[in-house]
Every structure is written in C-alpha cells, then in structure tokens.
Amino acid sequence: MSERVTVSYVGTIAGRTCSVVSSVDVGAVQNGFMEPTMREYTSSQFSRGGPDGSVPPYMDPCLLSSIVHDFNNLLTPVVIALEDLQRRRAGTSRELGKIDAAIYCAFRAKVVARQLLEFANARPPRPEPTDIRQLLEQFEVVLANVLAPDIRLTLHFAGNLPLAFIDRELVERALLNLVLNARDAMPAGGEISLATALEFPPTSKATRPQRMIRLSVCDSGVGMDDRTLKMAGQKNFSTKANGSGLGLAVVRRIVESLSGGLSIISALGHGTTIDLWLPAISADSSK
Ligand SMILES: Nc1ncnc2c1ncn2[C@@H]1O[C@H](COP(=O)(O)OP(=O)(O)OP(=O)(O)O)[C@@H](O)[C@H]1O
Ligand SMILES: [Mg+2]
Structure with a gap:
C-alpha cells in the first residue's frame, strides 16, 4: 500500500x-x-x-x-x-x-x-548586448519544429547590424508567439520570413530619434481585416476558436519592457508583417 x-x-x-x-x-x-x-x-x-x-x-x-x-x-x-x-x-x-x-x-x-x-511570471528584463543574427540562427531549429512541413521558414540578415541591447530569452519568447500566429494564419501552408534591418521606427516621439533594429516576422497567410488589425494585441482578443488572445499582448509587453515597440502591417488575403523594434548599441542618431 x-x-x-x-x-x-x-x-x-x-x-x-x-x-x-x-x-x-x-x-x-x-x-x-x-x-x-x-x-x-x-x-x-x-x-x-x-x-x-x-x-x-x-x-x-x-x-x-x-x-x-x-x-x-x-x-x-x-x-x-x-x-x-x-x-x-x-x-x-x-x-x-x-x-x-x-x-x-x-x-x-x-x-x-x-x-x-x-x-x-513577468520579470524585469535583463538586457545584454546580443547578436541578433546569432540568436536567430540558433533559435531557427526551435521555430522550425512548431511548423508543418508545408510552411517554409527563411532568414534574411542586413549587413553590419549593430548588437541589440535586449534580453535574449524574452525576445525568443516573443518570436515564438509571432511564428505560432503566422503558422495559424497559414492552414494550407506558405512562407514565413524573419528579417533584420537598422532603421528609424515609424512613430518615434524622441526629439533626436535613434535608429533601431527592426526584426520582422512576415507571413503569406490570411491577413487581418480592419477590426482584427485594430484589436490585435489587446489582452484576450482572439479570432481563434481556442485562442486565449494573450500572445500578442505578451509580445507587446516584452518589447515595451526593453524600450522597444511593435508595429503591424496586414492586408486581408495577402499576409501579415509584424515588426519588433529593438534598441541597438551604438546605433547612430543621423537624420
Ligand atoms: N500573423 C497573423 N496573421 C493573421 N492574423 C493574426 C496574426 N497574428 C495575430 N493575428 C490575429 O490577432 C489575434 C490575436 O493574436 P494573439 O496571438 O494575441 O492571440 P491568439 O493567437 O488568438 O491566441 P494565443 O493566446 O494562443 O496566442 C489572433 O486571434 C488573430 O486574429
Ligand atoms: Mg497567438
């Protein structure tokens, strides 16, 4: 007994x-x-x-x-x-x-x-100088694992990208959420591309705007209608039968905790691009 x-x-x-x-x-x-x-x-x-x-x-x-x-x-x-x-x-x-x-x-x-x-488990971020290219190359296998064989994952890197000042674990968590959303948006398969660039963020309120690292997750999925685009990222908003509507809210909170941001471009039937704007080390402040 x-x-x-x-x-x-x-x-x-x-x-x-x-x-x-x-x-x-x-x-x-x-x-x-x-x-x-x-x-x-x-x-x-x-x-x-x-x-x-x-x-x-x-x-x-x-x-x-x-x-x-x-x-x-x-x-x-x-x-x-x-x-x-x-x-x-x-x-x-x-x-x-x-x-x-x-x-x-x-x-x-x-x-x-x-x-x-x-x-x-929200914890304060612990940002460190991080090579985004290395992060993506190492994390690719984890992301590829959650995708069906009819979804192609590709990586594209800008040359001479400065180091990002980020918490690697949190950014990986954000990426996983975005790739899972992209997967859900492509029930018949398609393509997800992850790309990096050094650019000015779209709506910087800073008087001397800094260029930031743009990390884009672009899919060829179903896209979002206007209402979904407006609501996406609000806690508990989901169009999925079993979605909790927390994924994008988690992503938003992560990038904001790193003094970054998030922007979404989507067209119904033509796919979605979600850009994570991440602080770069020694990014210039040129116009
Ligand atoms: N890549 C995408 N393509 C099309 N619609 C998307 C995409 N990403 C998010 N959405 C829309 O935004 C909504 C909110 O996404 P979010 O990740 O916050 O929640 P969810 O995926 O529904 O649930 P979960 O909490 O499991 O992530 C989704 O239900 C979907 O309608
Ligand atoms: Mg989600």
Missing part, C-alpha cells in the same frame, strides 16, 4: 515568497513513477479584493503561477495516454476522431497555461 507524505515548501516563485503544501505518494516515487504532485494552497495566499481592496478577488501572481504550473503538469500524462491510444489506433474511426480532438484540446489547454504563466 502506498504511503502519502505531506511536504511543506516555502520558496520563491516569480520573485515572491510563496508557501505550498504538497502531498506526495512515496510508494509511487520509490517505484520510479513520479505522479503529478497535488498541492493544496494556503488560504493566506488568497486576499479579498485587489491591491486597492477592489473586487473581484485579487489572485496573488505567485499563486496563479503555481496553479498554472500544476495544471500544465497534470495535462502531460493526459496527452501521453491519448497519444498512446492514437498510436495503437485503439478504437473505431469515430472514437479515433474523438481522440484526435481530445489531443488537440489538451494541447490548446497547454498553450493557454503557458500564456498564463508568461503573464504570471
């Missing part, structure tokens, strides 16, 4: 002190099978109202982070079990169709969990 032990954990999640009580099945762990840890959250982590006492109840970001993390962990064995049934073609074609749909929904739930984690 398996024995359960309760483990208290006080640590830091998302930069905040957090206490968590975990219940662990020792027998399962000893047998080499680590079951997803179930946690009970201490009531002190819930506060009534927002920081200003407003309703609805405010949820501590570290608590949200823990819940989403567990939610994600719990989904993993569900996906593995479903994939096993799918691989063994266990069931009638109707049942296999339901398994496919369940796998799709579980993956979407994982995407939503990831987006929520990105919100809960």
